[in-house]
Amino acid sequence: MTLGADLLAAPLADLLTAFGSGTAPAIDPAAALRAGTAIAEDVHAVGRAALTELVWDWTGTAADTAVRSAEQVLADTLAAADRGMEIAAVAVDGTATVLGGAVEIARIVDSFGSIARSLEPALALPQGQLLMLAAALEHLAAGLDVLARVTSELAQHTDRLTALLPETPPLTGAGPSETDPGSGDSRAFYDDGGLGPGSASDCAVRLPDGSVATAPNATAAAAVRHALSQQGTPYVWGGTTPGQGLDCSGLTQWAYGQAGVELPRLAQQQDIGTPVAPDSVLPGDLAVWDGHVAMVIGNGLMVEAGDPVAVTPIRTGNSGMAFEGFYRPTG
Structure with a gap:
């Protein structure tokens, strides 16, 4: 490829660089997420069994506090596992989008290279230079189209990831509480604490x-x-x-x-x-x-x-x- 062709191909090479190496990473992030999710689900199952035993073997205020804390941890673990699988799917889609774009850009670069080599004998003539310039602009436009499409698809993947983020802080409801949200007493709760019918307030x-x-x-x-x-x-x-x-x-x-x-x-x-x-x-x-x-x-x-x-x-x-x-x- 002549020096003139090299200069015209430089923007296409820059586009290809924007896509990275064009090869999948040695460590698949989605596979790592799925493995972590499986571990989290196993931890949840073991933790749930252990918590069930704890509920019946330990009572009192300290037990209630421990159970509330454990329930929250287990709930967070299960939620993280669910999000992990969905994030893994997004990671796979995002990787496929980038790799696919890199392959398309590489093909465009190769196509321009082939045309440039075929035009080398005519580059001494104005007509040959015009043909080379037109080919470069056409291939650059195709490369920019690929970049725009990949950018749009990645934006959609980003939106999917954003939707997987934890919920915003909850509504405050009927009034403030100075304690952390709990999952309840260590046993099935029905004691109304002396506040049943006939007490100061049935409500x-x-x-x-x-x-x-x-x-x-x-x-x-x-x-x-x-x-x-x-x-x-x-x-x-x-x-x-x-x-x-x-x-x-x-x-x-x-x-x-x-x-x-x-x-x-x-x-x-x-x-x-x-x-x-x-x-x-x-x-x-x-x-x-x-x-x-x-x-x-x-x-x-x-x-x-x-x-x-x-x-x-x-x-x-x-x-x-x-x-x-x-x-x-x-x-």
């Missing part, structure tokens, strides 16, 4: 961390107490059996049923009663998505049928589901 509910929240009415308070009694119950899709297996709507339907209020079976159908603003939620209000439902218990917390039933911070995001709002079944 007061003692939460697993020992604090007290006030429901809008006695029915909502009773529903919360019943829901809290199912902490630790395994998640079972379609489950409606307390103490054995519940799904999200099975938990809320059963809890309100025990309090004398009938709710529809499906989560998205439980958006009944009075809509409630996020900053005005009270114990017993339901957070409803198009495929999930949870019950607010107060102090910025809610109880829901995860795996197992547990107390979590109030939120409006849930694995990409559409949030329908907060609702008060008791009006």
